[in-house]
Every structure is written in C-alpha cells, then in structure tokens.
Amino acid sequence: MIVPEFFKHLLVEQYGEKAELIIDGLSKRKVLSFRVNTLKSNYENIEKILGDKKIEYKRVSWNENAFVIPDSLAKKEIENMEIYRNGEIYFQSLSSMIPPIVLNPKSKENILDMAAAPGSKTTQIAAMTNNSCFITACEKNKIRAERLKYNIEKQGVKNTYIMGVDSRNLDEMFSFDKILLDAPCSGSGTIDLSENIEKYFNLDLVKRSSRVQLELLNKAIKLLKKGNELVYSTCSILQEENEDIINKVLEKNNVEVIPIDLQNFEEIPKLPTKIDGSLLVRPDEYYEGFFVVKLRKIR
Ligand code: SAM
DSSP, X not given: OOOOHHHHHHHHHHHTTHHHHHHHHHTSOOOEEEEEOTTTOOHHHHHHHHHHTXXXXXXXXXXXXXXXXXXXXXXXHHHTSHHHHTTSEEEOOTGGGHHHHHHOOOTTOEEEESSOTTOHHHHXXXXXXXXXSEEEEEOSOHHHHXXXXXXXXXXXXXXXXXXXXXXXXXXXXXXXXXXXXXXXXXXXXXXXXXXXXXXXXXXXXXXXXXXXXXXXXXXXXXXXXXXXXXXXXXXXXXXXXXXXXXXXXXXXXXXXXXXXXXXXXXXXXXXXXXXXXXXXXXXXXXXXXXXXXXXXXXX
C-alpha cells in the first residue's frame, strides 16, 4: 500500500489522528452494493429472488432499496440474472445513493443534474419520483454521455433530456426547481490504495478539481430558482474540494446551508466537517468517502 505523501499530509492536517482510520478504510476492499430500480421492481421481489438463489445480502436502515452483497464474488452471478439484465437493479455504491435522498425530488419538478454520467443519480432521481419529474442531465464527456444514455434507457427512465455540454456554459435563461451538482473531483474518498495511483492522484488534480467545482457551483446557484435548494456532493474527503468551496459561495450571501437531517443517516460512518449541517462520510469497507451539503438560494 502506497499513500502519496501530499495526501497523508493533508489527511493529518485536516483530521489529526483520524487520518489513520481513513487510510485503513481506503485500503479495505469494498463490499458490493446495488439499488433496486423501483421503476421496474421493488425490494420485496428482489429479496425473494436473492433468497431463492441463496445469495447472502444485508440491508441498510436509511434506504429500503439499497442491498449490500458481502461476497463480492457474487457479482458475476448477479450480472447473469434477469434482474440485472432487465435493469431491475443497478450497481451503485451506498454513499452515492445519499445525494438524491438529500435532494428529495418531487413530482413535476424541473431538476438539473449538472454532472450526470454514468447516471447513477439521474436514474435514482427518476425512480424516486416514479418518472414524474423532468430531468436535464448534463455531461461534458461524449463517451460518458453515451453510457448515461444507455443506463437511462435500460432503467426505463422517462422525461429526461441529455445535454452533452459543459454545464458551465449553460444558458442562464434556464432555471430549475432543484439542482444536483455531483461534482467532478479528485476521488480522494474512493481511491484504492492497493493500486499505483500516484500517476494521476496528486495535488495538481486536487487544485484543478477545486477550480472546476467552484465554477460549477457558482453556475448552479445562477441557474437555481430563488428560494429553492441544490445539493453539492463529491466523492472527495479533502477540505479543498468540499468545505472551502462551500465557504467561498457562502461569502457572497446569496445562499445558506440547509442542515441535513443526520438522524436519517445514523448508521453511516462520519468524519467531522467544517460546515455545520453537511455530511462527510468516512470511507470503510461499506462506504466510500463522500461529502454532501444542501444549499438554499436566498436572493
Ligand atoms: N453523477 C454521476 C453519477 O452519479 O453517476 C457521477 C458524476 S462524476 C462524479 C462527474 C462527471 O462530471 C463526470 O462524468 C465528468 O465527465 C463530468 N464533468 C466534468 N466536468 C464537467 C462539466 N464542466 N460539465 C458537465 N459535466 C462535467
């Protein structure tokens, strides 16, 4: 296991003695998890099918549609099952299921997903509203936009318009009821320390990511209707990509933090965060490191 020096330094600076726990969590192999696509099935069905096949699973308290498969070798078997081939289930990490739950999409709302591919959260938002909201899903990368389209079709998602554009260039004549900005990031909460990551995971990546994150978040605030809410998330645990970005937009006084109800997420391992009301997930064998915060546009 090689932990890049810059990363170790930032973790110790930001989390003190918890740095070791984080490094330990990042070096653990993740369990497999999936989300039941309620546009095509329900958790009772999936429980029965897994039971019949004698595939062991666990549930979580905060999302009835999340299933954890402790034996990751079962992935091949599940991929060969109808429930996977039909899009009744979707492989998704547990942490990645949190931002749409915090966004709380409702029927008829006009929702912007600003960094959408491969579509885990776009499809989750559509399922949560039973295809009754309107989603604009933006993705800058053409190949990833294709993957987004594939997943949307496979999952039976409707009322979703894909835009293969850089969200920073979206026309400001658009306005949305809710926005999810699941921002591109360094991936510091999901990196696999057993691999040689030093080639791409470096301080420069963190700096480049934070520049784009701030530009995207400023754009999101412009595109959001006044009085309405957006969710900003990253799979990074570094302050440079999370709290620092949020503090910069809070300085302008046109947004406020809407505290996330942490009671709903009691069983999730957490790290201290410098933004009251935000949620910072500590990586372990079940969870990826993830930051989630909800903002309301006040003026
Ligand atoms: N929300 C996605 C999901 O749940 O499946 C994951 C999004 S991933 C963290 C970030 C995505 O943003 C990448 O697919 C990346 O290509 C895209 N991206 C990066 N910069 C962008 C930009 N300026 N405009 C639109 N998409 C962008």
